[in-house]
Amino acid sequence: EVQLVESGGGLVQPGGSLRLSCAASGFTVSSNYISWVRQAPGKGLEWVSVIYSSGSTYYADSVKGRFTISRDNSKNTLYLQMNSLRPEDTAVFYCARITTTGAFDSWGQGTLVTVSS
Amino acid sequence: QSVLTQPPSVSGAPGQRVTISCTGSSSNIGAGYDVHWYQQLPGTAPKLLIYGNSDRPSGVPDRFSGSKSGTSASLAITGLQAEDEADYYCQSYDSSLSNYVFGTGTKVTVL
Numbered sequence: 434e435v436q437l438v439e440s441g442g443g444l445v446q447p448g449g450s451l452r453l454s455c456a457a458s459g460f461t462v463s464s465n466y467i468s469w470v471r472q473a474p475g476k477g478l479e480w481v482s483v484i485y486s487s488g489s490t491y492y493a494d495s496v497k498g499r500f501t502i503s504r505d506n507s508k509n510t511l512y513l514q515m516n517s518l519r520p521e522d523t524a525v526f527y528c529a530r531i532t533t534t535g536a537f538d539s540w541g542q543g544t545l546v547t548v549s550s
Numbered sequence: 551q552s553v554l555t556q557p558p559s560v561s562g563a564p565g566q567r568v569t570i571s572c573t574g575s576s577s578n579i580g581a582g583y584d585v586h587w588y589q590q591l592p593g594t595a596p597k598l599l600i601y602g603n604s605d606r607p608s609g610v611p612d613r614f615s616g617s618k619s620g621t622s623a624s625l626a627i628t629g630l631q632a633e634d635e636a637d638y639y640c641q642s643y644d645s646s647l648s649n650y651v652f653g654t655g656t657k658v659t660v661l
Contacts, residue, residue: 468650470596477552477655478588478596478639491648527595535643535650536586536601543595 435459435539437528442544449518449548455511455528455541463506466531469513471524472543479524482513483531496522518548553578554640554653561659562630570656572623572640578651580621583643587616587625590637599638600625627658635660 441453455467469481482492482502490502501514511528525545529537555573562568572585579585587600598607600616603623613634615626623642627634640653 470652477637478590478641478652480650480652483650493649531650532601534584534586534602535641536584536598537588537596537641537650538598538601538607540595540597 435530437530437539437541439526439528439541439544442526442546444547444549445518446550447518447520447548450514450516451518451546453513453515453526453528453544453546455513457509457511457530460530461506462504462509462511466533467504467511468529468531468537469502469511470527470529470537470540471522471546472527473521473524476524481526484511515546518546520548522546523548552654553644553647553651554642556638556640556653556656558654559657559659561661562627563661564630564632566630567626567628568630568658569627570625570638570640570658572625572653574621574623574642574651576621577646578621578642578644579618579623581645583645585616585618585623586641587614588639588641590639592636596639630658630660632660634658 436458468483499517525543527543530539588596589599590596603618604616
């Protein structure tokens with residue numbers, strides 16, 4: 434069974450940093466496309482970043498230069514390093530697997546990041 | 551700001567049919583990229599509902615159907631049930647942004 438479990442969320446001050454983790458089971462992270470998607474309170478879904486099986490990474494303009502996506506193949510885990518956090522980054526962050534046709538077919542339960550002083 | 555536009559809300563009585571539109575442009579839906587749909591029940595993670603414009607994952611009732619034409623796509627729910635009350639999002643890929651994109655989201659209310 435495919436499963437994704439996020440962790441690492443919490444309260445952080447503006448300008449601070451946080452690293453989110455997404456532990457995968459039932460499939461191999463390095464052989465798949467994996468993405469981070471966030472949802473601000475009461476708002477819609479916003480794509481954040483993706484790492485392809487090739488290792489290529491892409492980011493939304495809103496986080497480019499501040500967030501870094503990576504993976505640890507030995508731990509079958511995805512990460513999102515978030516620096517220079519802003520209040521507008523407050524959201525539930527989900528990791529999701531992407532199929533070859535571009536559909537997000539499996540999602541984690543999400544982890545809440547709150548940026549506030 | 552989302553590049554895929556959906557109506558904020560739609561509603562219908564139990565048993566009725568409702569449709570949700572998803573309007574894009576020539577760099578996403580119109581460029582031939584597939585459209586996928588997600589259902590998000592309150593307080594839960596999104597769930598894939600329709601993939602590849604019109605295919606249903608295993609376990610999704612055939613009351614849900616999807617279609618695509620030109621720069622738009624649609625999700626139809628027939629035989630509306632109380633359990634269908636949720637937020638629905640379309641999603642595709644945009645070649646000019648080199649990004650995956652989500653729709654603005656539609657809240658379905660069962661009257």
